Amino acid sequence: MIDQQRYLSEKVINLKPSGIRRFFDLASGMEGVISLGVGEPDFVTSWAIREASILSLEQGYTAYTANAGLIELRREISNYMNNRFGVQYSPDNEIIVTVGASQALDLAIRAIVNPGDEVIIVEPCFVAYESIVSLSGGVPVPVQTTVENQFKLQPEQIEAVITPRTKALLICSPNNPTGTLLVKEELEKIAHIVKKHDLVVLSDEIYSELSYEDGYASFASIDGMRERTIVINGFSKGFAMTGWRLGFAVGPSMFIQAMLKIHQHTMMCAPTMAQHGAIEALRNGMEDVAIMKKSYHQRRNYFVKSLNEIGLDCHMPGGAFYAFPSIKRTGLTSEEFAERLLLEEKVAVVPGDVFGKSGAGHIRCSYATSMDQLKEAIKRMKRFVEKLSVTV
Known part of the structure; x- marks a missing residue:
């Protein structure tokens, strides 16, 4: 057995793998998943x-x-x-x-x-x-x-x-x-x-x-x-x-x-x-950028409003295409919430604490997906949160 301590850099050995990719890889092996995980536009390059x-x-x-x-x-x-x-x-x-x-x-x-x-x-x-x-x-x-x-x-x-x-x-x-x-x-x-x-x-x-x-x-x-x-x-x-x-x-x-x-x-x-x-x-290309931005803006308004309505408190983000709601009232950690949401309702999100300690108790949701997908994701998340409120 080769000794990694001898042959690999200490910096690389101690390097943390991406918490985003872990959930993305887990979701990729499942059918019917709505991914709100990876931060990537859903538009094709013009x-x-x-x-x-x-x-x-x-x-x-x-x-x-x-x-x-x-x-x-x-x-x-x-x-x-x-x-x-x-x-x-x-x-x-x-x-x-x-x-x-x-x-x-x-x-x-x-x-x-x-x-x-x-x-x-x-x-x-x-x-x-x-x-x-x-x-x-x-x-x-x-x-x-x-x-x-x-x-x-x-x-x-x-x-x-x-x-x-x-x-x-x-x-x-x-x-x-x-x-x-x-x-x-x-x-x-x-x-x-x-x-x-x-x-x-x-x-x-x-x-x-x-x-x-x-x-x-x-x-x-x-x-x-x-x-x-x-x-x-x-x-x-x-x-x-x-x-x-x-x-x-x-x-x-x-x-x-x-x-x-x-x-x-x-x-x-x-x-x-x-x-x-x-x-x-x-x-x-700026006209195309404006069209995409308008669509994200509309999705942001719908998605953040809906998160708050289902009991996941979320501030209104001023930019990008992410919502960062709190899941503290569920009693679960960010990782527990994200993993159970994926396995039980097939919605992929990212635990907030992979982005630093102050992200604990939150999840990152990318709304760079279609409005139909967002509506279905909210429906599934609502069902999941209501189920948790019964068991907590």
Whole structure:
């Protein structure tokens, strides 16, 4: 028997598997399951984007691109960031195209973190954040937001965990898994703490196109934050391009060029045909984004209202396509609730505590599925909750 302690990295041995994937894999082996689990748009990538990618193949664009990505795409990203969020970036040295937003985040963390550096992570959060920081040699420092504040980060919470080793703050707005949106005024208060303690900000804005409330702002657009913020974004969520694996990061040249060094040695470049599709997405795809956003907005309103009506208290999310209801009144843990709901009613959700300790007592439900499926899911969840209330 080979000794894994001898041959495997300690960091990998201690790495937690994704709690999202565990329930997804369990559900995939069952028939008749309604999946509210994996955070993926139910829309197909628009035909215009697919056609642009197909055309690039037909024209023979199959070679490597520049490490940072096609200059035409970087120009479109520059225009997008300026037109949508009021922040200007040079296509030449302040933009990098990556293999999904996850790679962009990994590059950003590795570019700034030295062993022992602390990165503040706002929980509940995407399951990969802690792992990416740990794999880089950094120390993830969780800050637990609460349902009483609709899971919104409070500036004093940052102050409470600052140490001489604190290097960066990692935030996501709109948030996965809670859907919480931090508006401009709230970001400005956080920015004051960031500037006071000379922190770098990693702003995950992958759900920026799916914000339903007024006041959304890119963190880099806040006064004094552009020079210390790396914005992570991509095409997966807003443009329904998850399988294309295409993301990007923008920020000051110092950060982006450091990320590019790592990218050169680990990935070379993002897929060429996907980049051609993304050019079309940014040039002509915003109408399709608006159509998808309107549909998510309608589903959000129905689904959250229905969750509250069946006894699962849920705040109204400001963005993304997730609801994060409390299941505390059932007396079950998040994992017990999710597992029993799947086995007894064939509805797949994700236990809230896989996103951090403050997610305990909640479940994440993705409403990126058809209205008919959502209605049936609510019907099954209502039946399940009523059955629990009889036995509790």
